[in-house]
Amino acid sequence: MVQEGLFGNDHAPRTGHRGSGLFEVGEQAPLAARMRPRTLDEVVGQEHVLGPGKPLRRLVEGSGAASVILYGPPGTGKTTIASLIAKTTGQNFVGLSALSSGVKELREVIAQARRDLARGEKTVLFIDEVHRFSKTQQDALLAAVENRTVLLVAATTENPSFSVVAPLLSRSLLLQLHSLEADDIAQVLDRAMADERGVGGGKTLTADARDQLVLLAGGDARRALTYLEAAAEAVEDGAEITIETVRENVNRAVVRYDRDGDQHYDVVSAFIKSIRGSDVDAALHYLARMIEAGEDPRFIARRLVIHASEDVGMADPTALQTATAAAYAVQFIGMPEARLNLAQATIHLATAPKSNAVYRAIGKAQADVAKGKAGPVPPHLRDGHYEGAKKMGNAVGYLYPHDDPRGVVEQRYIPEGLDDAVYYEPSEHGAEKRIADYIGRLRRMVRGE
Numbered sequence: 001m002v003q004e005g006l007f008g009n010d011h012a013p014r015t016g017h018r019g020s021g022l023f024e025v026g027e028q029a030p031l032a033a034r035m036r037p038r039t040l041d042e043v044v045g046q047e048h049v050l051g052p053g054k055p056l057r058r059l060v061e062g063s064g065a066a067s068v069i070l071y072g073p074p075g076t077g078k079t080t081i082a083s084l085i086a087k088t089t090g091q092n093f094v095g096l097s098a099l100s101s102g103v104k105e106l107r108e109v110i111a112q113a114r115r116d117l118a119r120g121e122k123t124v125l126f127i128d129e130v131h132r133f134s135k136t137q138q139d140a141l142l143a144a145v146e147n148r149t150v151l152l153v154a155a156t157t158e159n160p161s162f163s164v165v166a167p168l169l170s171r172s173l174l175l176q177l178h179s180l181e182a183d184d185i186a187q188v189l190d191r192a193m194a195d196e197r198g199v200g201g202g203k204t205l206t207a208d209a210r211d212q213l214v215l216l217a218g219g220d221a222r223r224a225l226t227y228l229e230a231a232a233e234a235v236e237d238g239a240e241i242t243i244e245t246v247r248e249n250v251n252r253a254v255v256r257y258d259r260d261g262d263q264h265y266d267v268v269s270a271f272i273k274s275i276r277g278s279d280v281d282a283a284l285h286y287l288a289r290m291i292e293a294g295e296d297p298r299f300i301a302r303r304l305v306i307h308a309s310e311d312v313g314m315a316d317p318t319a320l321q322t323a324t325a326a327a328y329a330v331q332f333i334g335m336p337e338a339r340l341n342l343a344q345a346t347i348h349l350a351t352a353p354k355s356n357a358v359y360r361a362i363g364k365a366q367a368d369v370a371k372g373k374a375g376p377v378p379p380h381l382r383d384g385h386y387e388g389a390k391k392m393g394n395a396v397g398y399l400y401p402h403d404d405p406r407g408v409v410e411q412r413y414i415p416e417g418l419d420d421a422v423y424y425e426p427s428e429h430g431a432e433k434r435i436a437d438y439i440g441r442l443r444r445m446v447r448g449e
Contacts, residue, residue: 037077
């Protein structure tokens with residue numbers, strides 16, 4: 001449904017609303033809502049998209065016409081920028097949340113925008129968490145965005161390349177916002193202490209408390225203000241907010257990790273790359289971040305099983321056994337105890353010798369098949385267990401390797417046209433060094449070279 005208070009109290013009920021009053025907040029609103037920038041001059045950071053002459057700045061100043069998708073972590077200014085665009089662009093503003101709006105509501109907004117446009121009134125449509133819109137919902141936007149029935153401002157914490165349909169991406173400016181720098185967060189805190197909309201009561205913030213809040217914020221302005229408000233409420237008017245006050249009122253920093261968003265992919269990527277790079281401490285750090293964030297342990301286990309073959313492979317064949325056992329333990333035991341099994345598998349894989357020979361081998365084999373190098377199965381290898389098979393020459397002349405004292409016989413296994421194919425090339429790492437010593441001899445025996 002259309003959202004009221006979308007840029008005010010984030011926890012307030014949201015109902016239909018159109019117009020400029022959308023951004024008004026009361027004295028009882030959270031500090032983060034009260035301190036939302038009212039002008040471009042109050043926005044900190046994001047110079048790469050808000051600098052002079054940049055498309056987003058032109059849009060905020062009312063001279064731009066392109067729809068925009070704002071992509072970035074929480075607390076980096078996506079909603080603030082949307083509010084500024086709404087104040088300077090068009091006469092109507094409509095906010096939708098992808099969590100509660102369907103195609104019906106979307107079509108109603110577009111139909112009203114079309115009627116307003118006929119009267120010369122423009123409509124700015126803000127969609128929060130657009131990545132949660134289904135493909136059908138996103139497709140319903142296309143015509144309205146293309147013919148500029150609405151000026152779309154969409155916000156997402158998830159990489160749009162994975163979550164927004166290509167036609168909508170191609171019709172919009174895609175602008176990535178970055179986590180705020182420490183100096184930016186410090187500026188936000190200082191303004192909240194000094195501004196009449198802010199803390200008030202003559203309270204002061206000590207330098208070490210300020211530094212601690214900057215650290216805890218992790219580049220998220222909203223989080224910084226939320227923590228500051230919690231600490232400020234704990235002291236009397238005219239008192240100091242000390243680092244002890246902060247520590248007592250902010251139990252711990254919330255891990256910067258969105259299980260359903262782009263942070264999800266970033267942390268998992270760092271986890272796998274740390275294992276691949278044999279940095280066991282980094283791997284355990286990212287594992288801990290996923291566990292603390294409530295990641296599905298089955299997802300972590302699946303990544304470990306894949307990694308065991310992709311990046312360790314035959315250099316340590318027991319790695320796959322460990323990863324598979326950890327996956328079973330996750331199902332059998334569950335969390336929180338299964339974190340030990342995940343940690344053991346992570347340590348095993350991170351410290352194991354590495355080889356991507358298995359990954360490369362199947363990749364090269366598939367590439368040949370994709371190129372059409374897939375000749376008929378040699379007759380002597382075909383199934384001969386049905387009536388009439390031998391009359392067709394199937395299984396005739398097959399040599400049983402166990403009849404030879406060496407356990408290996410000279411025999412064609414690979415189809416015609418692939419005589420020179422070499423897919424598996426073992427590394428010199430771990431157990432693969434031993435394989436590398438005799439695989440050439442095996443190939444020569446089998447192929448009669």
